[in-house]
Amino acid sequence: MGIVVLTMKASVIEVLLVLLVTGIHSDKETAKKIKRPKLTVPQINCDVKAGKIINPEFMVKCPAGCQDPKYHVYGTGVYASYSSVCGAAIHSGVLDNSGGKILVRKVAGQSGYKGSYSNGVQSLSLPRWRESFIISGETTKAYEKPSIPGTTTQPVTLTQALAIPVAEATHRATSKPFAASITSSPRPQPVGHRSQEMGLWSPTTYTSSPHSPGASPEEMDSWKSGPVLLDSGLVPKEELSTQSLEPVSQGDPNCKIDLSFLIDGSTSIGKRRFRIQKQFLVDVVQALDIGPAGPLVGVVQYGDSPATQFNLKTHMNSQDLKTAIEKITQRGGLSNVGRAISFVTKNFFSKANGNRGGAPNVAVVMVDGWPTDKVEEVSRVARESGINVFFVTVEGAAEREKQHVVEPSFASKAVCRTNGFYSFNVQSWLSLHKTVQPLVKRVCDTDRLACSKTCFNSADIGFVIDGSSSVGTSNFRTVLQFVANLSKEFEISDTDTRIGAVQYTYEQRLEFGFDKYNSKPDILSAIRRVGYWSGGTSTGAAIQYALEQLFKKSKPNKRKVMILITDGRSYDDVRIPAMAAYQKGVITYAIGIAWAAQDELEVIATHPARDHSFFVDEFDNLYKFVPRIIQNICTEFNSQPRN
Known part of the structure; x- marks a missing residue:
C-alpha cells in the first residue's frame, strides 16, 4: 500500500513538473x-x-x-x-x-x-x-x-x-x-x-x-x-x-475685408468647369482664414440674372463657408456679368448683409470666356461706390470668337488700373488653382486696395473762406451754403473724408480742424455756425496759415485738397504761398466771385488752371459749380496712380 502511495505521489509530482515546464515555455513564447x-x-x-x-x-x-x-x-x-x-x-x-x-x-x-x-x-x-x-x-x-x-x-x-x-x-x-x-x-x-x-x-x-x-x-x-x-x-x-x-478662429486681422465672389453659373460653363470654379472658391476661403475679426465672404451667382447665395454675415468661419460653397447648384442662362456687378453695387454691401463699414469692399468677378452684356460702365460705378473690382477671366475668346465679344479688352477696362493688379487672365480651368495664392495676396493687401478709396472717401478737404468787408453778411451765408453743398457730396468720417475750415481777412482764424467733427451732420452744423468776421483781404497769408494750421495735421495717406473762395484781389502776394502748397502736395481749387482777379486765381490754382480755377459773376450762382468741382475732383483722383 505504501509503495502505491509513493508511486501516485511521484506521478503527481511528475505531472506538476511537466505543467510547470510547459507554462514557463509558454510564458517565454508569449514574452x-x-x-x-x-x-x-x-x-x-x-x-x-x-x-x-x-x-x-x-x-x-x-x-x-x-x-x-x-x-x-x-x-x-x-x-x-x-x-x-x-x-x-x-x-x-x-x-x-x-x-x-x-x-x-x-x-x-x-x-x-x-x-x-x-x-x-x-x-x-x-x-x-x-x-x-x-x-x-x-x-x-x-x-x-x-x-x-x-x-x-x-x-x-x-x-x-x-x-x-x-x-x-x-x-x-x-x-x-x-x-x-x-x-x-x-x-x-x-x-x-x-x-x-x-x-x-x-x-x-x-x-x-x-x-x-x-x-x-x-x-x-x-x-x-x-x-x-x-x-x-x-x-x-x-x-x-x-x-x-x-478653437474657432476669429479670422486674420491683417486681411480684414468684406469680399463678394461673383461666380459664373451660365449654361456655357458646363457642369465640370462649374465644379472646378467651386473648388477654387473653397481653396481661396480656406487660405483667407475667415472670421469676424478678419475677412468675411459672400457669394453671388449670375446667369441670366444674379442671386445672392449667401451674404457676408451668413458664415463666420472657413469650414462653414466651404460646406456652403459645396452645396451651390448651377443656375444656367446667359453670362450677364454687367447685371451681376450692378446688383452687387446696389444690394450686396449693405449693413443688413453684414457690411462692416471700416473694412474695404472687394468684388471678385469670375468669368468663363466673355460676358454677354456690357461691364465697363457698371464697373466704373462700382469703383466709384468704393468697391475694389477684381476680374478672373478663364479661357478667353479665341481669335475667331472675338467678334462675339461685346466689349473687347473688357477685363482691363473694367478695373481701376491697367497694371494687372486687379485682373487675372487664366488660360485654362485646369490651371485655375495656380491663381489662389496670388489672388489671396492681392485682396489682403489693404494698402494697395486703392479702388475702395474713391474721390468721395479719401481726402482731407480744407475750405479757406474770404470773410472780408466786401463780401457782406448775406453773401457770406451764401458762401457757407456753397461750402455745405460741396461737403454733403463726400463720405465723412474719421477714416474717410475729413473737412476743415479757415476764415480770413487781414488775419486768419481756424474755424475747425480735420479732427474736430467725424460725421456729416456735425460738419454741416459746424459750417452753419461760422460767424462772419469782416475786414481786409490777405489771401497769400491765409494760404500759408491753412498749410501750417490745417493741412499740417492731415493724415499721410489722405489726398489734401484746398478750396479757396474769395471775392476780390489780395492785398499781399499769393505766388510764394501757392508754390508752398504745391510743394506740400496740396491740390488747390480757387473759386472767384464778382471782383476777384482771374489772373490771381490761376496763380493760386493747381496746374492745369482750367480744371482748378472757377469764376462766377454773382454769389447766388455759386451753387452751379458744385457738380463740376466734384466731377473734376473725382476725375483727377481716378487718373492718378495709386498702387
Missing part, C-alpha cells in the same frame, strides 16, 4: 511575441490635410500617387497645416511617389510660407497660417512600449495612440479588469465611424460606463482621457473629434 510587437499604422488618402488631424504628433502611411498637383502643398521644410500631408512628405524628400510611413509633428504657425519646386511637387507660397507641421521618415522605436502581462491598464497618450502595437492593444482589451468594465455595461452606445475625409479608422467603437462594477481607479481615469479599445485595434477617444472642436 518573445510581446517583445516583437507589430505596429498598426493607419493609411490616409493623398488629400488629407494635416489640420484635419488633431494630434500634435502622429504616424501615418501614405499611398502611392500623391505627387499629383491637385494635392496642394504650402511651404518648404515647414508646411502650413492646410497642406496635403503626403504631398508635403514627397516635397520634403521623406517619401517618393510610391508612398510609405511617415512621422508628422505639429509646430507653431508661421508668418509666411515660401513655395518651391522639389521632388516633382510644386509647393505654393502662403502669407501666414495658424498652424504648421514638419515631416520625418518612419520612426517606430519611440512608440514600441510592450506591456508586461498582469500589469494594470494605463491611459494612452495622443502621441502613442497612432502606433500602439496590436499585441499590446489585444492584451489590454482582454485583461480581466478591463473586460469586466465592458461586459458589465448592459447597453454599449455606438460613438460612430471615423470620418471618411480623415481616412484613418473605420471600425465602429463603443463606450461604456466607467462606473461599472469591478472597474479600478486607474481604469476610470483611462475612460476619462484614454482611448477606446477593440480587438481589431485601437481608436483614441480624442481622435473621434473633428477639426470643428478646435
Whole structure:
C-alpha cells in the first residue's frame, strides 16, 4: 500500500513538473511575441490635410500617387497645416511617389510660407497660417512600449495612440479588469465611424460606463482621457473629434475685408468647369482664414440674372463657408456679368448683409470666356461706390470668337488700373488653382486696395473762406451754403473724408480742424455756425496759415485738397504761398466771385488752371459749380496712380 502511495505521489509530482515546464515555455513564447510587437499604422488618402488631424504628433502611411498637383502643398521644410500631408512628405524628400510611413509633428504657425519646386511637387507660397507641421521618415522605436502581462491598464497618450502595437492593444482589451468594465455595461452606445475625409479608422467603437462594477481607479481615469479599445485595434477617444472642436478662429486681422465672389453659373460653363470654379472658391476661403475679426465672404451667382447665395454675415468661419460653397447648384442662362456687378453695387454691401463699414469692399468677378452684356460702365460705378473690382477671366475668346465679344479688352477696362493688379487672365480651368495664392495676396493687401478709396472717401478737404468787408453778411451765408453743398457730396468720417475750415481777412482764424467733427451732420452744423468776421483781404497769408494750421495735421495717406473762395484781389502776394502748397502736395481749387482777379486765381490754382480755377459773376450762382468741382475732383483722383 505504501509503495502505491509513493508511486501516485511521484506521478503527481511528475505531472506538476511537466505543467510547470510547459507554462514557463509558454510564458517565454508569449514574452518573445510581446517583445516583437507589430505596429498598426493607419493609411490616409493623398488629400488629407494635416489640420484635419488633431494630434500634435502622429504616424501615418501614405499611398502611392500623391505627387499629383491637385494635392496642394504650402511651404518648404515647414508646411502650413492646410497642406496635403503626403504631398508635403514627397516635397520634403521623406517619401517618393510610391508612398510609405511617415512621422508628422505639429509646430507653431508661421508668418509666411515660401513655395518651391522639389521632388516633382510644386509647393505654393502662403502669407501666414495658424498652424504648421514638419515631416520625418518612419520612426517606430519611440512608440514600441510592450506591456508586461498582469500589469494594470494605463491611459494612452495622443502621441502613442497612432502606433500602439496590436499585441499590446489585444492584451489590454482582454485583461480581466478591463473586460469586466465592458461586459458589465448592459447597453454599449455606438460613438460612430471615423470620418471618411480623415481616412484613418473605420471600425465602429463603443463606450461604456466607467462606473461599472469591478472597474479600478486607474481604469476610470483611462475612460476619462484614454482611448477606446477593440480587438481589431485601437481608436483614441480624442481622435473621434473633428477639426470643428478646435478653437474657432476669429479670422486674420491683417486681411480684414468684406469680399463678394461673383461666380459664373451660365449654361456655357458646363457642369465640370462649374465644379472646378467651386473648388477654387473653397481653396481661396480656406487660405483667407475667415472670421469676424478678419475677412468675411459672400457669394453671388449670375446667369441670366444674379442671386445672392449667401451674404457676408451668413458664415463666420472657413469650414462653414466651404460646406456652403459645396452645396451651390448651377443656375444656367446667359453670362450677364454687367447685371451681376450692378446688383452687387446696389444690394450686396449693405449693413443688413453684414457690411462692416471700416473694412474695404472687394468684388471678385469670375468669368468663363466673355460676358454677354456690357461691364465697363457698371464697373466704373462700382469703383466709384468704393468697391475694389477684381476680374478672373478663364479661357478667353479665341481669335475667331472675338467678334462675339461685346466689349473687347473688357477685363482691363473694367478695373481701376491697367497694371494687372486687379485682373487675372487664366488660360485654362485646369490651371485655375495656380491663381489662389496670388489672388489671396492681392485682396489682403489693404494698402494697395486703392479702388475702395474713391474721390468721395479719401481726402482731407480744407475750405479757406474770404470773410472780408466786401463780401457782406448775406453773401457770406451764401458762401457757407456753397461750402455745405460741396461737403454733403463726400463720405465723412474719421477714416474717410475729413473737412476743415479757415476764415480770413487781414488775419486768419481756424474755424475747425480735420479732427474736430467725424460725421456729416456735425460738419454741416459746424459750417452753419461760422460767424462772419469782416475786414481786409490777405489771401497769400491765409494760404500759408491753412498749410501750417490745417493741412499740417492731415493724415499721410489722405489726398489734401484746398478750396479757396474769395471775392476780390489780395492785398499781399499769393505766388510764394501757392508754390508752398504745391510743394506740400496740396491740390488747390480757387473759386472767384464778382471782383476777384482771374489772373490771381490761376496763380493760386493747381496746374492745369482750367480744371482748378472757377469764376462766377454773382454769389447766388455759386451753387452751379458744385457738380463740376466734384466731377473734376473725382476725375483727377481716378487718373492718378495709386498702387
